[in-house]
Amino acid sequence: MTRNFIDLRGLDKFMMDLILEPESVHQLMRFLTDGYLKRLDFLESSALLSLNTGGSYVGSGGFGWTDQLPDEKNHHANVKTQDMWGFCESQETVGVSPEMFNEFILPYQMKILNRFGLNCYGCCEPIDVRWEYVKTIPNLRRISTSPWADVSKMKEYLGSDYIMSIKPYPTPLASKVMDEKSARNELRDALNHSKGCVVELIMKDNHTLGGNPDNIVKWVKIARQEIDRL
Numbered sequence: 001m002t003r004n005f006i007d008l009r010g011l012d013k014f015m016m017d018l019i020l021e022p023e024s025v026h027q028l029m030r031f032l033t034d035g036y037l038k039r040l041d042f043l044e045s046s047a048l049l050s051l052n053t054g055g056s057y058v059g060s061g062g063f064g065w066t067d068q069l070p071d072e073k074n075h076h077a078n079v080k081t082q083d084m085w086g087f088c089e090s091q092e093t094v095g096v097s098p099e100m101f102n103e104f105i106l107p108y109q110m111k112i113l114n115r116f117g118l119n120c121y122g123c124c125e126p127i128d129v130r131w132e133y134v135k136t137i138p139n140l141r142r143i144s145t146s147p148w149a150d151v152s153k154m155k156e157y158l159g160s161d162y163i164m165s166i167k168p169y170p171t172p173l174a175s176k177v178m179d180e181k182s183a184r185n186e187l188r189d190a191l192n193h194s195k196g197c198v199v200e201l202i203m204k205d206n207h208t209l210g211g212n213p214d215n216i217v218k219w220v221k222i223a224r225q226e227i228d229r230l
Contacts, residue, residue: 001032002092002105011092018100025104033108040081040115049079058085059120060144061202062165068141069117086116089123089144102133113137120165122146128153151193160198166190167202173219176210183219187226195230 005028006014017025043049051064053071058064070083088109093101113119121127121134122144134143135157142163145154151166158164168186172179191199201223209215 001029001036001108002090004032005029006092014092015095018096018104022104029104029108033111036112037115040112044078044080047078049081049084051075051079051083052085053083059087059142059165060089060123061167061204062120062142062163062200066118066141081115082117084116085118085120085142086113086139087120088113089121089125091123091125094125094148098130098133101130106133106137110137113139118142120144122165124148124167126150128157131157145194151190155194155197158197160196162198164194164197164199165202166194166199167204170203170206173203173206173215174208174210175215176212178210178212178215178218180218180222184222184226187223188229191226191230 002014005025008028009017014025051070051072052058053064053066053069056064064085066085069085075083090101090105090109093105096105113121116139118139118141119137120142121137121140124144124146126146126149127134127143128150131153134140140162142165143154143158145151145164145166147167147169154164168183168190172183172186187201190201203216203219203223206216
């Protein structure tokens with residue numbers, strides 16, 4: 001919802017509002033939250049939801065496969081949000097303190113995430129600095145670990161209790177000739193620091209492959225080699 005807020009107010013004004021107009025921030029966040037909840041009610045009552053527990057893209061990357069939610073084989077009633085993965089993030093507030101995030105953002109996201117059977121959280125924002133608060137999200141399973149997160153801390157926080165969605169930099173793939181050494185070093189470092197965790201590697205935000213689609217093929221081969229090395 002922070003993206004919606006910023007679309008309405010602008011990023012600079014949003015950041016200033018947190019300090020100068022705190023009650024106005026709460027008022028608009030309540031308004032946005034009510035709108036999202038009403039939309040979920042409408043989708044449920046109109047039987048417009050479908051399961052995302054198979055090969056569906058969920059959260060900010062990853063597949064929805066799980067045995068903890070219904071799948072298409074054993075679910076015949078109208079799909080409810082409690083049958084699905086939910087997702088929230090607040091990457092626009094990366095410059096906001098964890099305490100202000102917990103005061104102005106997370107309580108409203110919680111009202112939405114409470115509706116879902118399992119939840120994903122985060123996108124590009126480093127979750128390690130907010131983990132104290134993010135970990136209170138109900139049914140939390142998948143946590144984004146962006147290039148700006150401290151993987152060592154994430155390993156300590158997540159252990160084997162959550163899926164660590166590691167998202168390496170897409171930059172090496174953006175050149176016509178991929179920087180294979182840089183891609184390999186980043187993957188090796190991330191895998192070494194997350195050993196023992198439940199890890200998924202997500203290559204995303206590839207707005208360009210430098211006109212060379214084979215870059216992604218090479219990256220996947222490198223990723224598999226580094227996984228096999230462990």
